[in-house]
Amino acid sequence: MNFLYKLERKFGKYAISNLSLYLILCYGCGYLMRLINPAFLNYLTLDAYRILHGQIWRIVTWILVPPDSLDFFTLIMLYFYYSIGTSLERTWGTFMYNVYMFLGMLFTVLGSFVAMGISYCFAGDLMSYGGIPVVICSQDYFSLVSMHFSTYYINMSIFLAFAATFPNVQVLLMFIIPIKVKWLGIVYAVFLLYEFINTWMIGKVAILASLLNFVVFFLLTRSGLGMRISPRQVKRRHDFQKEVKKAKPMSVARHKCAICGRTSDEFPELEFRFCSKCNGNYEYCQEHLFTHTHVK
Numbered sequence: 001m002n003f004l005y006k007l008e009r010k011f012g013k014y015a016i017s018n019l020s021l022y023l024i025l026c027y028g029c030g031y032l033m034r035l036i037n038p039a040f041l042n043y044l045t046l047d048a049y050r051i052l053h054g055q056i057w058r059i060v061t062w063i064l065v066p067p068d069s070l071d072f073f074t075l076i077m078l079y080f081y082y083s084i085g086t087s088l089e090r091t092w093g094t095f096m097y098n099v100y101m102f103l104g105m106l107f108t109v110l111g112s113f114v115a116m117g118i119s120y121c122f123a124g125d126l127m128s129y130g131g132i133p134v135v136i137c138s139q140d141y142f143s144l145v146s147m148h149f150s151t152y153y154i155n156m157s158i159f160l161a162f163a164a165t166f167p168n169v170q171v172l173l174m175f176i177i178p179i180k181v182k183w184l185g186i187v188y189a190v191f192l193l194y195e196f197i198n199t200w201m202i203g204k205v206a207i208l209a210s211l212l213n214f215v216v217f218f219l220l221t222r223s224g225l226g227m228r229i230s231p232r233q234v235k236r237r238h239d240f241q242k243e244v245k246k247a248k249p250m251s252v253a254r255h256k257c258a259i260c261g262r263t264s265d266e267f268p269e270l271e272f273r274f275c276s277k278c279n280g281n282y283e284y285c286q287e288h289l290f291t292h293t294h295v296k
Contacts, residue, residue: 004096004099005259005260007095007099008093008095008096008259008260008261009259009260009261011095012094012095012260012261012262013262013266015094015095015097015098016094016098017089017094018086018089019085019089019094019097019098019101020081020082020085020086020089020158021082021086023063023085023101023151024078024081024082026063026064026066027064027066027067027078028066029064030044030064030065030066031066031070033064034066041064041065043055043058043061044057044058044061044062044064044065045058045062045065045147045149045150046058046059046062046108046109046112046149046150047112048112048113048115048116049116059109062149062150062151063105063151065150065151067152081155081158081159084158084159084162085097085158087162087166088100088158088161088162088165090287091165091290091291092165092291093260093287093288093291094287095260099217100161100213100217101154101158101213103212103213103216103217104154104157104210104211104212104213104214105154106213107209107210107212107213108149108150108151108153108154108206108209108210109149110209111149111205111206111208111209111210111212112149112206112209114205114209115148115149115202115205115206118201118202118205119202148202148203148205148206149206149209149210152210153192153206153207153210153211154210154213156188156192156210156211157210157211157213157214159184159185159188160185160188160189160211160214161214161217162181162185163181163182163184163185163188164185164218166181167180167181167182167185168180168181168182169181171184192207192211195207196208255272255283256272256283257270257272257283257284257285257288258282258283258284258288258292259284259285259288259292260285260287260288262285267285270285270286270287271285271286272284272285272286273286273289275289275292275294277294278294278295278296279295279296280295282295
């Protein structure tokens with residue numbers, strides 16, 4: 001965590017707010033491209049073979065490729081992922097959420113190159129896909145491989161992170177059945193394990209690469225991602241922020257967050273408070289007041 005905090009002090013001001021919203025907007029652009037010219041999306045996928053042959057824009061443009069279908073349930077699912085992503089950003093802080101998301105994207109890109117390397121090294125074991133013969137190491141073959149590397153598993157990693165952070169939050173399954181998020185997280189994990197066991201080698205690489213950010217971030221931030229936040233704590237934080245907005249400032253003293261280093265001079269819209277559980281006069285901004293490790 002100290003390493004991430006140092007990065008946040010240096011680069012926190014460059015963090016992208018509402019990153020989940022931008023991801024949804026990328027999907028919107030992808031759906032618009034599909035409506036105008038569906039074949040054009042084939043030039044945007046994460047295809048490691050074509051990247052090495054000069055189409056370097058694919059390193060970024062694969063984020064624009066949306067889910068296959070656009071119907072009512074897809075819209076509901078996108079709104080759900082936007083909601084939980086926004087909740088994670090408010091709880092962890094903008095910078096930490098950016099790190100989590102971009103780690104997932106980075107590992108997915110690296111995974112696509114690993115899959116290409118596996119295809120070259122173990123071509124004899126990959127002679128068919130779903131019982132359909134394919135020509136190993138051909139352009140069509142790598143187009144087939146690129147289909148596995150998308151934002152699908154990254155979205156699932158967002159939900160797993162939400163379930164780990166807010167295990168006792170209730171949602172309405174099928175808009176009717178109240179269920180705690182931790183049980184849905186367990187179902188997701190079992191589903192991913194089943195899919196991992198039954199898919200081919202390239203699919204296994206895609207699943208591992210896209211979910212590696214959850215494992216890495218969990219290990220690095222045991223007091224952040226691993227911290228279970230109850231609904232009562234969430235409500236207490238919202239009540240605190242509401243009272244802070246109502247309160248009038250008594251002075252124009254300069255405040256500085258002990259975690260990210262942001263000050264009230266640079267960010268006048270932020271609120272700063274001292275932590276009563278830390279030994280010493282440690283002051284934190286509103287994003288880190290409830291998520292920092294107490295100094296003992």
